[in-house]
Amino acid sequence: MxxxxxxxxxxxxxxxxxxxxxxxxxxxxxxxxxxxxxxxxxxxxxxxxxxxxxxxxxxxxxxxRIEPVDAKVDSVWKAIPGYNGLEVDIQATYQKALEQKTQGSIPFVYREIKPRVNLEDLGDHPIYRGNSEKKMASIMINVAWGNEFIIPILDTLDEEQVKATFFFDGSWLKKNIELAKEIQKRGHELENHAYSHPNMSQLSESRAYQEIDKTKKLLEEQLGVHNKWFAPPSGDYNDNTVRIAGQIGLKTVLWTVDTIDWKNPPPEQIVNKIRNKVTAGSLILMHPTSSSSAALKQMIVTIKAKGLQLGTVSETLSSSRTDVERDVNMKVK
Missing domain, CATH: 1.10.10 (Arc Repressor Mutant, subunit A)
Structure with a gap:
């Protein structure tokens, strides 16, 4: 040529x-x-x-690329978990594009990027909410009484395909192992609500330790659950409570929105509160009461209408993202 x-x-x-x-x-x-x-x-x-x-x-x-958000200690909300960022896996994307047999859009492969500061790095602080960047909320159900409403609540959660986190009072759990096993069988998260529903801030260190540890061991022995969250009864705690829970290996968690269902308000009042106050990262407190049982379905519908997913406390407080398709090949950096 x-x-x-x-x-x-x-x-x-x-x-x-x-x-x-x-x-x-x-x-x-x-x-x-x-x-x-x-x-x-x-x-x-x-x-x-x-x-x-x-x-x-x-x-x-x-x-x-989306940058990760570091966990932090807020003056109002105390410990707030971080939120993973997102980046393109360049080599995996390149390989998939080369393997495509037909022309079309590039099949981008993503992976999550961990924050530099995570919840575990913050030390012993109470947690009242998840990260506001994460479009997820969680229903917390504290159980020390109200057995007659537990199965109806479970049925509603099944119908709406929602998993909640149940915090068990240890003395209740000891008497209701079979009912607790039914809750576990339905796929819900089981956690710690002390043993005898005391005001934790008024206890000696040894008694506070015993209250938390006794329920932790009961969860493990009877249900095989390795408990990681502690919800103080009535939301009563002090710095010692949080520190002692930390020594046992638990993070102290409270709530963002309280249904105050123990006062038996009309169900629509609970739903209106959810509509007005629940945002991304909210932890929603309820109990097995007549009011909450009746309101639960509409509570869930209202939360989903806000564009929020409902997950367990562990899911809501994790830094993992919710907006990536499940079939994307992701790796945490």
Whole structure:
């Protein structure tokens, strides 16, 4: 091939390369093959195509990156968990794009990025809510009485496909193992509400330790549950309570929104409170009462209408993201 033809061929291929770059879809290998270029030219052009594809993915990755949010101690809400960021896995995306048999949008693969500061790094502080960036809320059900409403509540949660977190008073649990097993069988999270429903701030250190530890051991021995959250009865606690729970391996959790269902308000009053006060990260306190049982279905509908997912306390307080498709190949950095 003479010099003039080589120059013309190079200009032709360079022009196609520029068009592909401008279009943002650098899939043009097949077109080159169809133009009857030699095999050697095709292989060279394939390499150029792959390089341009990788460059495009790297450029898009910068635009699509979402920075993680660090956990922090807030003056009002105390410990607030962090929230994972999101980034494109460039090599995995590049490989998937090369393996695509047909032209189309690039199949971006994402992975989560952990915050530099996580909830575990903050030390012993109470927790009243999840991160407001995470569009999830949680229903907390403290159980020390109200057996007659537990099965109706479980049935509603099943119907709405929602998992809640039940905090058991240890003395109740000891007498109601079978009912607790039914709650566990339905897939809900089981946690610690002390043993005899005391005012924790008024206890000696040894008694406070015993109240929490006794229920923790009961959960493990009777239900095989490795408990990690402690909800102080009546929301009563002091710094010693939080520290002692931490020594036992538990984080102290309270609530963002209280239904005050123990006063037996009309169900619509509870629903209105949920409508007005629940936001992303809210922990919603209720008990197995007639009011909450009657209000629960509409509570759930109202929360979902706000664009929030409902999860357990562990899910809501984790830093994991909720807005990534389940079938995306994700890895935590």
């Amino acid at each position: 003479d010099r003039k033809k080589i120059v013309l061929l190079f200009v032709f291929m360079a022009s196609i390369f520029m068009v592909a770059e401008m279009s943002g879809v650098p899939y043009f290998v097949e077109e080159t093959r169809q133009r009857g270029e030699s095999q050697n030219t095709f292989e060279w052009f394939k390499d150029v195509k792959e390089d341009s594809l990788l460059t495009y993915i790297k450029t898009e990755a910068k635009k699509r």
